[in-house]
Amino acid sequence: MTPAARIAAAISLLDAIAAGEPAERALTNWGRANRFAGSGDRAAVRDHVYDALRCRGSYAALGGGASGRGLMLGMCRAEAIDPATVFTGEGHAPAPLGAEELAVLASAAPAAEDLVARDWPEWLLEQLRADLGADFAEVSAAMQVRAPVFLRVNLTKGTLAQALAALADDGIAAEPHPLARTALRVLSGARRVSASQAYMRGLVELQDVASQAVLEGISLPQRARVLDYCAGGGGKALALAAAHPGAAITAHDVDAARMRDIAPRAARAGARITLADPGKVSGLFDLVMVDAPCSGSGTWRRTPEAKWRLTPARLAELTALQDEILTATARHVAPGGQLLYMTCSLLAVENDARVDAFLERGGFALLSRRRLSPREGGDGFFAALLRRL
Numbered sequence: 001m002t003p004a005a006r007i008a009a010a011i012s013l014l015d016a017i018a019a020g021e022p023a024e025r026a027l028t029n030w031g032r033a034n035r036f037a038g039s040g041d042r043a044a045v046r047d048h049v050y051d052a053l054r055c056r057g058s059y060a061a062l063g064g065g066a067s068g069r070g071l072m073l074g075m076c077r078a079e080a081i082d083p084a085t086v087f088t089g090e091g092h093a094p095a096p097l098g099a100e101e102l103a104v105l106a107s108a109a110p111a112a113e114d115l116v117a118r119d120w121p122e123w124l125l126e127q128l129r130a131d132l133g134a135d136f137a138e139v140s141a142a143m144q145v146r147a148p149v150f151l152r153v154n155l156t157k158g159t160l161a162q163a164l165a166a167l168a169d170d171g172i173a174a175e176p177h178p179l180a181r182t183a184l185r186v187l188s189g190a191r192r193v194s195a196s197q198a199y200m201r202g203l204v205e206l207q208d209v210a211s212q213a214v215l216e217g218i219s220l221p222q223r224a225r226v227l228d229y230c231a232g233g234g235g236k237a238l239a240l241a242a243a244h245p246g247a248a249i250t251a252h253d254v255d256a257a258r259m260r261d262i263a264p265r266a267a268r269a270g271a272r273i274t275l276a277d278p279g280k281v282s283g284l285f286d287l288v289m290v291d292a293p294c295s296g297s298g299t300w301r302r303t304p305e306a307k308w309r310l311t312p313a314r315l316a317e318l319t320a321l322q323d324e325i326l327t328a329t330a331r332h333v334a335p336g337g338q339l340l341y342m343t344c345s346l347l348a349v350e351n352d353a354r355v356d357a358f359l360e361r362g363g364f365a366l367l368s369r370r371r372l373s374p375r376e377g378g379d380g381f382f383a384a385l386l387r388r389l
């Protein structure tokens with residue numbers, strides 16, 4: 001496919017997504033219907049679609065509207081690609097530009113700070129400005145670009161150097177990242193990771209560097225009892241198991257189906273994680289981890305559709321659920337034990353505000369809080385470590 005044909009494909013996909021089709025499903029259906037497209041074409045089309053979802057507001061402002069054509073025109077403008085070389089109508093290229101589109105191109109582009117702000121949901125903008133303070137502009141700009149892929153090296157299976165060599169054997173280049181001592185940032189070959197030997201042997205796992213940084217700061221007694229109360233696919237539990245091989249880790253989730261990957265992942269990693277049925281946790285733990293359901297605003301580079309789906313009502317539901325989960329888990333923390341509350345959100349209402357409200361209810365003291373944003377390289381992430389009195 002020519003670069004222009006890839007853009008034409010992205011235009012039709014973006015229109016299907018705007019009409020309500022989830023992005024992943026639209027891409028899968030497009031791949032099935034266009035079997036001639038090679039892996040490079042698929043990757044390029046996917047990147048156009050995800051870039052446009054991430055930068056929907058700014059591309060629409062630059063391209064004169066949020067239709068597929070408007071967004072791709074906006075992308076051309078943002079990336080200084082001459083639209084006349086793309087919108088030619090030749091072969092499989094998009095149709096030539098109409099008079100209205102040419103007028104949009106001739107008009108002055110909005111100021112850079114205005115463009116960056118348009119890529120947040122409008123109703124959240126003031127909240128984000130207040131929460132991010134002096135970091136607002138830098139974080140907003142970082143959230144417009146594709147997120148890097150990070151791996152966590154499982155130090156029970158090998159060193160960083162061994163992981164780098166094994167990845168290189170499979171054509172994957174990576175480098176250590178200063179935020180966490182287990183972290184590798186993938187430089188090329190990211191799409192090959194899940195089929196690589198290093199991954200299949202459990203030497204590396206996919207995990208954002210911010211989560212790794214938070215978890216490596218946890219200290220535990222020998223043979224500590226640990227509960228991962230919102231375990232999902234087990235990313236946090238597995239990281240903890242690798243750092244504390246003597247710990248007895250129980251994973252729990254309100255939705256047991258979300259934990260189905262834990263057993264195969266733990267088998268690959270050589271870790272032992274016990275699964276608890278939903279609502280069937282008993283006993284006391286030295287550490288309870290609450291990786292709470294949240295807006296995911298810190299990960300919107302990866303999941304840009306979620307950013308446009310979030311509503312004030314859903315955010316209010318989430319904060320109520322976060323309070324509920326904190327209350328439910330507090331009784332599982334042994335006296336003197338730790339409670340680690342985490343979200344992948346940039347919003348203070350899901351982070352500091354929840355922790356402050358919980359502390360006010362008594363029985364716990366704050367040990368530390370950490371706020372990470374893409375400025376440090378990884379996803380937006382929040383963690384507060386509390387101690388039961």
Ligand SMILES: C[S@@+](CC[C@H](N)C(=O)[O-])C[C@H]1O[C@@H](n2cnc3c(N)ncnc32)[C@H](O)[C@@H]1O
Nearest residue numbers: 230231232233234235236253254258291292293
């Ligand atoms: C942020 S995700 C967890 C991600 C996971 N810890 C990881 O590292 O891969 C939040 C999880 O909380 C679970 N959850 C939602 N409500 C819950 C509740 N009331 N009790 C326990 N888990 C809940 C969701 O099913 C979801 O899997």
